[in-house]
Amino acid sequence: MDRGAVVVEDEAAQRQMLVDYLGKQNFRVSGVEGGATLRRLVERELPALVLLDVGLPGEDGFALARGLRERSGRIGIIMVTAAADTVDRVVGLETGADDYIAKPFEPRELLARVKSVLRRATGATPAAGPRVRMGRRSISRSGCWSTPAAAPKRRWRRASSTC
Ligand code: CA
Numbered sequence: 046m047d048r049g050a051v052v053v054e055d056e057a058a059q060r061q062m063l064v065d066y067l068g069k070q071n072f073r074v075s076g077v078e079g080g081a082t083l084r085r086l087v088e089r090e091l092p093a094l095v096l097l098d099v100g101l102p103g104e105d106g107f108a109l110a111r112g113l114r115e116r117s118g119r120i121g122i123i124m125v126t127a128a129a130d131t132v133d134r135v136v137g138l139e140t141g142a143d144d145y146i147a148k149p150f151e152p153r154e155l156l157a158r159v160k161s162v163l164r165r166a167t168g169a170t171p172a173a174g175p176r177v178r179m180g181r182r183s184i185s186r187s188g189c190w191s192t193p194a195a196a197p198k199r200r201w202r203r204a205s206s207t208c
Pocket of ligand 1: 054055056098099100101
């Protein structure tokens with residue numbers, strides 16, 4: 046990986062732990078404490094990956110994710126959420142993040158997610174593709190057709206799939 050990774054985390058110990066861990070895994074990684082420093086860093090060099098803590102003083106992780114995504118579609122963004130809160134996850138992904146991980150997490154799980162997001166961001170392997178929609182039906186990459194269930198009034202028509 047030529048471009049580096051950035052850890053955005055306001056808690057110094059947590060930030061240092063992530064920087065050390067990713068550094069040991071041969072990532073070129075820097076840690077910043079918030080949005081202002083992140084912006085300065087991104088001005089200089091677009092990182093390959095940003096690990097974004099959601100709970101930051103000032104601009105939170107969601108706002109920063111949105112800003113990064115507007116800037117480039119090629120940055121891999123992983124949100125680090127404080128709780129396994131569904132709302133956080135959904136909002137995180139809607140702001141343009143590629144993935145999220147909830148604290149506390151296993152370093153190995155984080156590493157797996159980092160690698161998978163980088164693979165997608167650098168386009169080395171295609172992600173499991175979105176289904177192609179054709180009218181009401183959709184077809185997956187494996188070629189299975191599926192038809193959604195009809196509206197509640199026509200209850201007899203159930204969702205069907207060729208697989
Ligand atoms: Ca925090």
